[in-house]
Amino acid sequence: MKYVNIRTSALAMTAFMMMLTSACGKAEVASSGSTAAASPSAAASTAPAKTSEPVKVIWWHSMSGELGQAVDKLVADFNASQSKVKVEAVFQGTYDESLNKMKASMDTKSGPSLIQVYEIGSRFMIDSKAITPVQKFVDSDKFDLSQLEENILNYYKFDDKLYSMPFNTSNPILYYNKDMFKAAGLDPEKPPTTYEEVAQAAQALSKDGKAGGSFAIYGWFMEQFFAGQGAEFLNNGNGRTSPATEALVNNDAGVKTLTWWKQMVDNKSMQNLGRKTDDTKKAFAAGQIAMTLDSTASLRGIVTSAEGKFQVGTSILPRPADAKDGGVVVGGASLYILNNKSEAEQQGAWEFIKFLTNPQTQAWWHVNTGYFPITKKAYDEQLVKDNLTKYPQFKTAIDQLHNTKANKATQGAVMGVFPEARQIVETAIEEALTGKKAPKDALDAASKSIAEKLAAYNKTVK
Template structure:
């Protein structure tokens, strides 16, 4: 017992060492607790805390929003790249929806806990530029003398602002019309001639509507309204669609926007279309069940829709509708990859190498046939895997033809503004108010524009 009563003399320097390592341990735990916020963000943060260059292997952490089957395709691309590049290790980390992943990125800016490379949806472009947290892709292109002529010019133009390409396009889509060819035949319509004009679509919707079957069901997505006005050659925001300077005014409440929403409401009032309470998930379900003849959805959803229908009827695809007049076209949508400037030059160069790999015809062809997003590289269309897929699923060709048919101008180049996600939410609320009859289309869009313009003004003042 005396052994435990003996006073133990510990040198002061040992006490200091113990305390220092103890505090470092606590700090490490705190850091890990902060990082694990959000879907699978813990893995990304852990990767960020490790020295990015170990034994000459450069680590690239890529945050993305590709889930389900699309996520599996992304994992395959990463695995193949890592196998061919022993000096680089890419770690792909799913971060939830586009909105969620951008929110997490915003929280990480100013620290070293963010990724090397980030997939951001198209409407996040202005924010990413203004964040000052990125290295423009243009600088890597200029340094490498990288040939961008191999890539689709219209897609590149969306991510170009003031003649600078800020990010590398990755997954590209646009909205198309999906329709039930069997229901068209039953109504005496030509199943190979989908409606293109507003008036034609309204007439078709009425003809196919019967007990248990609605002519159309369009989710209340702001994206559709944005495409409606671009298809008429109108710009979403002022200042050359936000490309000649910071936008100060949302213009969806102009004549063409009101015309589109009034037509949409007319479909519902005539009982030829279902009033949607949400964006689009329910419409896809009802379409697959044969309860709706026509829906809008992204081209990237084609394979999922075909799988859901499972041969119960023949699925047709057509261009996004427009009025008889108009010299526009659809706007490029999807997402691009950005390089964060918080990482070392070596790590950024490794991310650039991975981006170039993703843009190769072979990778774009593989990505296209397995997801539905169309290639950003022209030569991908020449590869047998793409040509064979087009023969088996001719519906894929619609999105490509629609994309190529779009007139190249600032309207179809797409709008850029720093509060785009917020603007979409307010617009979707306005669409719901108009379709339900709570407000007229003009009143609903005017109210939304007023609120959006206030947000734009606050954003611009913050930048100054």
């Protein structure tokens, strides 16, 4: 599939300008209750070139707070491990802000050598023609991709080519209050896993002014509910066999999900607290709701916020009892190498990426942030084993990732207007939950609106 350069297209340059929120990182913030652990061991790095001065690699990222501190530690450790490449990490704001700054710098030399981009920016990054696919370095270096998690790599592969390297990865799980389950006569060791079980539990838990749960109105959750049913979110193989032209949000999977969600809100067993996951986190920590959905990256913060008050349990993302094989789509972000930099800079960026994938680095990153290790052998590190002992709830997330069936649904939808599409879906959910529209009508309107956005975007690429 060949694409024309879209750098000068006003439409493409504004396609992502809406300040929207990204998967498992509406705005990246530090995990609460993070504790310092030993830094990753200095891994030897192959020098990209023999020069007297180190090659400088500018890395733009969107990690703030404690996550930003973790990023700075990774960079410092890499720089100390060798003398041929010097990485400089530069915080650029939210994912949207960083991407907009990159677009503004595309025809200049002022941009980064390496950039962290949220997963829903993948299609745009490829279409932009601004990157050198990571696969080029994988092939030339004979880098063994089998050491990395297949279900994480799959999202970032297109036509079996890896365009970026996964960096911070998460998926959503169900969090529940074990103490409230006990008080309601429910088995705290047998959490609900299906839509039907969640609805039953929510009603049993709704008493004494407390609700069974609350799910934030977050487009990412709807995408995950589709994947859990083995249902594609977009046509043309989720936009992977060819560019998507239609959204399938109004199919049976979408209508079934939104109807289930609305029925719980209507019978008062589920609260509608709006679009912010921070609001559902606070309600959960306060014991006002018994169940919520959130990113695996929030696990430590959620567990810490409940310490001394109640026990936190975790369960897989719920799905209909009759759902087909599916699973979860990875969220988070990956790292792209920009092609308007010298070969030395690009090679230097690749050396840093390799450092980030080694088991020791991944173990440290996982323990200090809550994101998944992308390298399988990281789970053999004592640091990770100790962390799982302290936070056994994370095993739910690991099992959910490993049990995900690989198909186009779980590989994840891709489109150049994903941030806009996600906001459109959130509006549809909001309209249904508040009774403004019936679930099918709200999703029909969303599907039509996304198709219009896709048509406009696809005109800029061929």
